[in-house]
Amino acid sequence: MTASSTPEIQLDQISMRYQTNSTEVLALQDVTVDIKKGEFVSLLGPSGCGKTTLLRIMADLIQPTNGEIKVAGESARAARLAQKYGIVFQSPVLYDWRRVKQNINLPLEMMGIKKAEREERVDYLLELVGLQDFKNKYPWQLSGGMQQRVAIARALAMEPEILLMDEPFSALDEFTREHLNEELLSIWSKVGSTVVFVTHSIPESIFLSDRVFVLSPHPGRLSAVVDIPLPRPRTPDMRHSPAFYQLISDIRDCFEGV
């Protein structure tokens, strides 16, 4: 996908140092990244390499110790206050006391959208993630995959410019995960947000992304940026193409290089 030239997210020399009682962890060191508008990128790396930290910095949930972040030319804080973000975590983080449709409704309520408009929007989102029949269920009545789809619908409720996803499917089984990957791409093709997707699965990152940012641990650094030239729309059979396998081994090499 060819995106416009102004970068949507710009990270410049980002470092993050965690201070606990006795120890100090350098979670990220000098990470510089440009993400284009409408692009789908993955942050890939083994656990503990600072993926979540980087994502939380982008979301303005934490501030980096060093470096600068710009979102659409402004600060991350301005972007957050302008409600440009949708977030999906590893666990669905649904509110137990709200039914599925009320959970999706939450951000809309908080932004003070009118009721009629909210209902219309929720119906659209439910259809988008294929959960129309479950709108009146409580979260615990749904399977893990369905709960995560509700979380995605909730993240998309405000039509966010930027969708941040932190290992959203890593708690699911392989089959559900692949299925949701395909669904995510089809949803993304309809909404067109910029997506930053955190994962530790190499095939998942390749299948989804335009570009894969490979992070290496201790301290967390950007060790490679891999372009994924596979055509869009991506189809399941691409997972078996020689190009796909080649990409997998290319990325593997990135890790062995370190």
Add this chain to the structure above:
Amino acid sequence: MVSFRSRWLPSLVWIVGLLLLWQASSWVLLHVVEASMAQSKIPYIHELIRTFITYGGTLFTEGSATFSNAALGFLLGAILGAVLAVLMSLSKWMEQLTFPYAVASQMIPILGLAPIVYGIMRDEQIARVLIAGYITFFPVALNMLRGLRSVDLSAVELMYSYAAKPWMVYWKLRLPASLPGLFSGLKIAAPLAVTGAILVELMGAQNGIGVIMLRNLYYGPSHNYMFWSTVIVGALLGLLSYLIISLIERMVAPWQPEFRPSGGDK
């Protein structure tokens, strides 16, 4: 130092602030409002401290009489409660028989039984121990049973895979797992046991903090500082019982999440 300032300083400020407020109210009541029995209602703190110093010996002996009776009953009740919990977890039959009564006993104002027990026993010592024990019994049994049952199925299967004997499963798994439940029951029961013991004393006994509490109340305003001192001693006994149990819990079951140092101060 940091932990002292963030943890204890606010509490300290609260306590000092409340004491000052009390002292000020006492003064206002006495000199501005000129209420009747002003010093009985809100006594000066420095007068209380003086009483504590003068009558410290009496307060201590009577307080320990109450406390030791409460502690004896508490101990008996706790042991019996724990035994019942183990029996209930071992036998479905036992559980079905006693569980509804244990539950119902939690909904009933048990302390109402104090006068009855005293009426039956007519012996203050036994009555105090019995009431303290009875109050302790059910909370301990129920909470300990919850703990015994809280064991993960996979943890049991792990023991099974080691070919562990049933008593081994209890000793190594269920009993340790039940400790948090046991202690939460004990923490509920400890101040109640003290309350029960004092209550029996108020019904008419020869010694104990409740006895001098009542006596000084009836002597009227001239004894109001002594009365308030006994009230404070009663409150301190309740607190002390709770703190002792908490301390023991920290030594016996230190692995619980509450005791873990949290990384940051969130």
Add this chain to the structure above:
Amino acid sequence: MEEKSVDDVYSWSEEGVVKVNKQDDPSPAPVKKRVKSRMKLQQIGLPLAAGIVMLLLWEWQVLHQIFGLQTYQLPIPSTIVEALVENAPLLLSYTGYTMTEAVLGMLIGSSLGFVVALMATAWPRWGRGGLLVIASLNAVPIVALAPIMNLWFGSGIGSRIAIVTVITLAAMAINAHKGMKMVDPLALDLMHAYAAKKTEVFRYLRIMNSLPYVFTALKINTTASMIGAIVGEFFFSSKGLGYLLSNSIKVAKMPLGWSCIVVAAIAGVVFYLLVEWLERRMLKWHVSHRA
């Protein structure tokens, strides 16, 4: 969630006991149903039979022989029932009086406790210290409170309401505070990402999250409020179940004293079940109420 189901029928909340209703699954096989109903019969029948046997042993004074008691010490059930029937109007009006104290005090105390929890959560640095001080209230024996409240509020209904207010306040403050603090950190992140204001975090997340804990506190408080009211009446009242109870014992009317206990127990159970019913209606979504 921190609650663990113990078996199909009962589960416990943090403190105190919660009975969970068991719903039959939609299409049970007939055999299964029969087995289930036999289980149920045993579950109710066994303790019921044991209770009846105990009552009979008591009635026939077998218990008296075992423990060496006289009937003037431990009256037999039939005389208790007799006293109950004879004094029904008095007992009823006194129950109303005592329950008024308990319910009013509990409503005031629990509301105040909830407000304290809100403030302690909103301003954690000072709130936690204040909460620690309030928690120590929890350990103060009711019997020490009774004479003080009597000095402050006289010997009328007000002093018992004050006692109940004080003892229910602490439990609510501590539990509700726990519920407001123990939110999923990611749920807080979510709120933050939506640029939620502090009040919105309370409105959308903390208060709802605290509801199960609030009900735990309410259930603890039903019993505590009854105890507070009754014990408060022991000493300085001329009305109420507690007054009648302690007075009957003093003048050696044991059966009447026991009938007070019986009535108080029934009132306590009804009060508790009422709160539990309310909980079931309001917390349909909570783990403890899932079919």
